[in-house]
Amino acid sequence: MSKILVVTSGKGGVGKTTTSASIATGLALRGHKVAVIDFDVGLRNLDLIMGVERRVVYDFVNVVQGEANLTQALIKDKRIENLFVLAASQTKDKDALTEEGVKKVLDGLKSDGFDYIVCDSPAGIEKGAQLAMYFADEAIVVSNPEVSSVRDADRMLGLLASKSHRAVNNMPSIKQHLLVTRYSPARAEIGEMMSIEDMMEILAVPLLGVIPESPAVLNASNSGQPVILDQESDAGQAYADAIARLLGEERPLRFLTVNKKGFFSRLFGN
Amino acid sequence: MGLLNFFRGKKENTAKLAKERLQIIIAHERAQNRPSHEFLPKLEKELLDVIRRYVQIADDAVKVKLDRDGDVDVLELNIVLPDQVAKE
Numbered sequence: 001m002s003k004i005l006v007v008t009s010g011k012g013g014v015g016k017t018t019t020s021a022s023i024a025t026g027l028a029l030r031g032h033k034v035a036v037i038d039f040d041v042g043l044r045n046l047d048l049i050m051g052v053e054r055r056v057v058y059d060f061v062n063v064v065q066g067e068a069n070l071t072q073a074l075i076k077d078k079r080i081e082n083l084f085v086l087a088a089s090q091t092k093d094k095d096a097l098t099e100e101g102v103k104k105v106l107d108g109l110k111s112d113g114f115d116y117i118v119c120d121s122p123a124g125i126e127k128g129a130q131l132a133m134y135f136a137d138e139a140i141v142v143s144n145p146e147v148s149s150v151r152d153a154d155r156m157l158g159l160l161a162s163k164s165h166r167a168v169n170n171m172p173s174i175k176q177h178l179l180v181t182r183y184s185p186a187r188a189e190i191g192e193m194m195s196i197e198d199m200m201e202i203l204a205v206p207l208l209g210v211i212p213e214s215p216a217v218l219n220a221s222n223s224g225q226p227v228i229l230d231q232e233s234d235a236g237q238a239y240a241d242a243i244a245r246l247l248g249e250e251r252p253l254r255f256l257t258v259n260k261k262g263f264f265s266r267l268f269g270n
Numbered sequence: 271m272g273l274l275n276f277f278r279g280k281k282e283n284t285a286k287l288a289k290e291r292l293q294i295i296i297a298h299e300r301a302q303n304r305p306s307h308e309f310l311p312k313l314e315k316e317l318l319d320v321i322r323r324y325v326q327i328a329d330d331a332v333k334v335k336l337d338r339d340g341d342v343d344v345l346e347l348n349i350v351l352p353d354q355v356a357k358e
Binding site for chain 1: 284
């Protein structure tokens with residue numbers, strides 16, 4: 001049984017693509033066969049974050065329009081077995097995607113035996129974002145602890161519950177998860193940032209994970225390595241925890257408290 | 271003022287402010303965007319059809335309204351019967 005996951009947020013720049021890349025990579029590391037699709041037609045970026053930008057020959061729109069088949073368009077990851085990337089088109093306009101076209105590609109991936117299909121949504125609530133979430137079984141809603149991001153996340157949760165294939169056809173609703181990114185425990189502690197409890201109280205969705213604000217995320221994107229591969233880093237470990245929870249395992253939340261530095265570590269750094 | 275706050279050791283809690291503002295605006299927007307409103311026209315039409323099996327009523331004789339009273343949704347139905355039937 002294939003499972004379709006959408007990573008969405010409404011607001012741009014909160015970490016959808018970073019999250020899509022790490023979730024897809026993490027699921028593949030656990031032995032699942034995974035495809036990750038960039039739905040941001042015209043503004044392709046997942047390829048860069050996955051480090052496959054120079055290997056894109058055919059894209060999502062090519063497959064939708066019958067100019068290439070899935071086997072030609074899927075880019076096989078060189079690091080991890082069973083991980084494939086389907087890039088967005090950089091040249092076509094956003095109307096190139098249709099509901100039937102997307103369904104055709106998803107059905108093709110299902111029959112190719114993919115366990116997970118991760119849909120990286122564009123920002124906004126326009127057609128691309130609607131199509132990315134339309135066929136989803138589960139949704140990961142990404143939000144920063146910041147007012148506009150939380151408001152947009154709530155709006156997305158509403159749309160997931162009313163405008164998806166499952167909602168329209170009275171099927172069991174999409175399973176929703178909240179993923180908080182760019183969390184800074186130090187700022188939350190002194191009341192400069194909403195806490196995880198605040199965000200959960202407002203959004204009322206089960207928490208999949210909390211990714212701390214971390215230099216590892218930019219380092220990872222600089223080098224085209226999903227941050228989950230950096231298991232030395234806090235963000236990488238936090239994503240690994242989120243994968244475990246997604247697979248139904250219990251994991252305590254980490255990186256939510258401030259590391260108090262001792263006198264000597266203050267003095268000598270680190 | 272900054273200096274004063276520094277000596278008092280007191281800092282304005284902007285996170286609390288953010289939470290309060292969000293709770294208000296999100297409650298408001300959820301009420302507006304509630305999907306349940308979408309079935310109302312269909313419900314109205316179907317009620318009209320069912321009632322017409324027994325009584326002939328005008329196209330605008332069925333009014334359906336959904337209101338919110340605190341935590342409770344209230345569905346209000348208003349059906350106007352023609353005079354003759356009402357007398358019988």
